[in-house]
Amino acid sequence: MSTSKKLMLTVMLTITVLVTGCSANHSASEEVAQARDANVAVKVLAKEPLSTVYDLSGTLQAYEERAITFEINGRVKSASLEPGASVTKGSVIAQLDQSDYQLQLSQAKTSIQEAQAAIKNSEAGIQSAKSSSESAEARVESAQASLRKVNNGARSQEIAKTKTIVDKAQNAYNKAKDDASRVHQLYEAGAATQSDKENAQLQLLSAEKDLESARESLSLQLEGATVEDRDVAQASLKEAFAGQSSASAALLQAKASKEQAEAALEKAKLAKEQAELALSRTTLSSPFNSVILGKEIESGELVTSGQTVYRLGSIDKLKVLLPVPDSEIQDWKKGQKVNITLYDKTRTGTVSAIYAATNANTGTINVEVVIPNSSHDWLPGQVVKAARELSEKQGLLVPVEAVIRTGNQPYVFKKVGDKAIKTNIKLGNQMSNNKLLVVSGLSEGDRIVIKGASSLFDGDTIQSTGGSDK
DSSP states (O other): OOHHHHHHHHHHHHHHHHHHHHGGGSOTTEEEEEETTEEEEEEEOOEEEEEEEEEEEEEOEEEEEEEEEOSSOEEEEEOOOOTTOEEOTTOEEEEEOOHHHHHHHHHHHHHHHHHHHHHHHHHHHHHHHHHHHHHHHHHHHHHHHHHHHHHHOOOHHHHHHHHHHHHHHHHHHHHHHHHHHHHHHHHHTTSSOHHHHHHHHHHHHHHHHHHHHHHHHHHHHHHOOOHHHHHHHHHHHHHHHHHHHHHHHHHHHHHHHHHHHHHHHHHHHHHHHHHHHHHHTTEEEOSSSEEEEEEOOOTTOEEOTTOEEEEEEEEEEEEEEEEEEGGGGGGOOTTOEEEEEETTEEEEEEEEEEEEEEOTTTOEEEEEEEEEOTTOOSOTTOEEEEEEEEEEEEEEEEEGGGOBOSSSSOEEEEEETTEEEEEEOEEEEEEETTEEEEEESOOTTOEEEEESGGGOOTTOBOEEEEEOOO
16 A cells, blocks of 8 residues: 555544544434545434524513602611512511601601590599589489479478477476476465475576477567578578589580590500501612612712612513514414524514504514513613514525525535436525425435535535434
8 A cells, every 4th residue: 555545544533533523412303524635514304393584573571560668758777689680579678777667667656655544534533523513413403303392382281390399399488387386386485495496487587489380480470581582592502502603614615625535545555556657668668579770879878759669570480572573463373383593593473462552663562472481581771683483484594604605596516326416496485493394306305515515516425424314
């Protein structure tokens, strides 16, 4: 064997070993081969689902995004979280200085205690006023009875009783008078002592006074009360009425005081509820599991009610609005699948909504597509491209680099046996994932060169060096 042939064999063996080592990096559907001085790859054609090519793009958005604000004014005490941080539902993300609101709550609690004490005092006042009123009513009744007695005079029963007393007093007087006369006669005769005479005279005087008193009482009963007695009775009744009026006024005042205290208590309770609500609003919590998309304030700043503190977004799923020409919107349906591409990665999204109006400036209609993003590696603000998958249609798709266009007729190289055969093809108007649709010139099961085709010539020998074409 000549030296040049030995050198050529060595080079071929070296190339074969290199290509064989690289074959592990190719898909099982590709055949790694060698033709002339170039490595090529061969693929068996099979029908694939078609995707309608739309030159659509949009900006990724958080699936749910909210501007988080305080509902009250205040100075920010803490807001340490930064954009990109993950937060769970209910976790505290910012807080205002609570001093003023805690003071308001303390004042409201004090007002409640004061109002409760005032209610107790007024209740005690009501009880005291009720007692005074009852006593005043009793005095009025007594004065009215006295006045009636003065005006009406003594009853017949009382007069009869007094007459009986007068008769008894008269009899007692007559007896005392007879006794005194008899003792006087005995004294004159020396049969009675001076002491007996004096005792008899004293008994006579006493009986005379009792008789006069009884007659005077009977006279008063028979003649009725005097003007002075009526004036006194009326004055007593007027005084009793005045006392009753004063007691009633005191009772009304005590009841009014209780009503005022109860109103003050309700007001204090409302102030307490408001203070507690305001205090609760000094703490800002995340309303859902999210990621901080933006931060608008820093600790120590003054904020007003409604001023944005953070922008939160849920990015477990993302969404994008695709501006679809209104002439093509009839091809889009809710629930359809859409291939969304970011750089070299493609994900399948789902049409979640089709807007009901066109965009004023472009005449397009927004189609909302939801995209899974469990790993959070796609971010709001990134620009993606989209193609809607038509799963009911299939076709032969070949990589763009397999198609050669040196004139008006595009062609590919088919591997027939161990030869590269130039084959003219006709392309459709669709593209998917950097692949072109072939409508004629190729058949399912054909082997075509998908890498290195530009270095081949028609009829070149293609030697398989590893991999699989199935």
